Amino acid sequence: MLVSKNFGDIVTFMRASVGWSYSPAGVLVPSAANGPRLDYDPIAQLARGLLVEEQRTNLVSYSENFANAYWSKVSIAVAASASPGADGALSAFDITEANGASGSKELTAPSVSYTAGQTYTISAFFRTKAVGVVRRLRMAVSSGSVIAGSLAVAFDPSDGGSVAQVVNASNARLDVLPNGLLRGQWSFTAANTVSANLYLTLADSSNLTTYVGDGVSGITLFGVMIEQSGGFAGSYVKTGGAQVTRAPDAAVIADLSKIGFNATEGTIYAEVEAPNPSIATAKGIVSIDDGTENNRLTLTKEINGRLGFASVIGGAGSVILASAANMPAGPVKVAAAYKAGDFAMCMGGAAPVISAAGVLPAGLNAMRLGVRSNGGAINGWLRNVRYIPRRITNAELQALTT
The missing domain is CATH 2.60.120.260 (Galactose-binding domain-like)
Structure with missing residues (x-):
């Protein structure tokens, strides 16, 4: 059964300071500490999504x-x-x-x-x-x-x-x-x-x-x-x-039962805008982890500007996928589908990048939106995030990101 829930019912949002963003009228407005910033394009006055930034x-x-x-x-x-x-x-x-x-x-x-x-x-x-x-x-x-x-x-x-x-x-x-x-x-x-x-x-x-x-x-x-x-x-x-x-933004789902998490297979989807080309470390789009970088399933914007997905166990990459093209400066739909020995990642409806090897980490207990457990924020916007508790087909994955 599909159940509609408010953002605050699922996600704990944290920022230990005021943060500024654009209102629907295109003017800068402050958001109180721990208040999510739903940002707008100041000229088009259209929603850009949840703004997630580093300190x-x-x-x-x-x-x-x-x-x-x-x-x-x-x-x-x-x-x-x-x-x-x-x-x-x-x-x-x-x-x-x-x-x-x-x-x-x-x-x-x-x-x-x-x-x-x-x-x-x-x-x-x-x-x-x-x-x-x-x-x-x-x-x-x-x-x-x-x-x-x-x-x-x-x-x-x-x-x-x-x-x-x-x-x-x-x-x-x-x-x-x-x-x-x-x-x-x-x-x-x-x-x-x-x-x-x-x-x-x-x-x-x-x-x-x-x-x-x-x-x-x-x-x-x-x-x-x-x-x-x-x-x-x-x-x-x-x-x-x-x-x-x-302070840095952090959006966390600390109780994975709220999204029906399946430890053996799944699909992560996001519509993201991460325009800044100059990054020193990979930035988290969506991460499911155990509170560390050692065990995780993570969609990232990589240092070279490409989309990445990794299944990491004990600090080592069991599966590492990378897109053929760089992520665009504007919004793009990205997704990864996974189960043991069957991984795929897709960006903007392009042909999936696949791997028939690798396994999944155990002990995952939280999902992070726009950040990694080490704080690697996307410095951009999340418009949509979905979790599907099954490994959808490659054709479905490509259609989802088109």
Whole structure:
């Protein structure tokens, strides 16, 4: 008999902090600690699914209040904007260049500590001001400190936005948001263990910062972040006087009897969106395990970007399957069907990857959604997860993922 149950009747969701996500109206909203984030595409205003992320810390102590003395100002005026921030409130600030100023017109954040070999991502929400000439936003870290040489990216908010200049940075991109807002982000790997400042500087259409200011033009700014990362920005982490950490998400079914778990065969299905290409460890889509990585059945996004499935016993892979193609950046349907000596995995309706060898682990007692037992979160969205307590046929598997 099929029984309909609420998410909270089956899944225990945990996150030891507030987390931010987009509402159906396309604005950022906070979810309380241990509250699942059902996220939306801010432009299409369509559901993306359950957002599951790893832990991140915003190293900028004042992410929104640019009038605060934390931010040093040179040849600019900072005032509360009449245009909303990404949270839909009047929380953004207009950054206006001083009239006649020919030097840099910038905000500077106090120095942040960087560790050699670690990757960091810097991001900001911004738009062009409603009046004046379009100015670009140039984001830079102190030259010659974190790396040998300049480190900067310039973003152009005109005509839908573009990345205008990249100097020794990686993964620079702009995301389009409602109300003319953009979120620019870029990453770098520190070569030295040092402290360095962040500079947010106005630039002209040639990326020059030493043009003569007109006293009117500038940008509207909201939500600046610096985070140690895997080469991409996470969801927004708001700060107001100190660095803030968003704890990792965890969604667990601790009682497998609630899903009719069958220890001898089964099928795991998920519709997942895991867009970030830069990952250092395999990320869990769905994992059934004993609380460790030693005994598990796991669907993963692998380091090389492909879909993987593994039956692991005592820390060793009894069966390891990998897709021929990389997982797409957008949503995709994936599934694995299994019983001893009969394993198959499928992605997007492609021909199943199969194995006629291998056995199943014993003692499995929990299912994790979007994470592994070691915390390897997908940093993306789960739209649908199903468990079927039988090994469906390969034809059914292919049809299920089409």
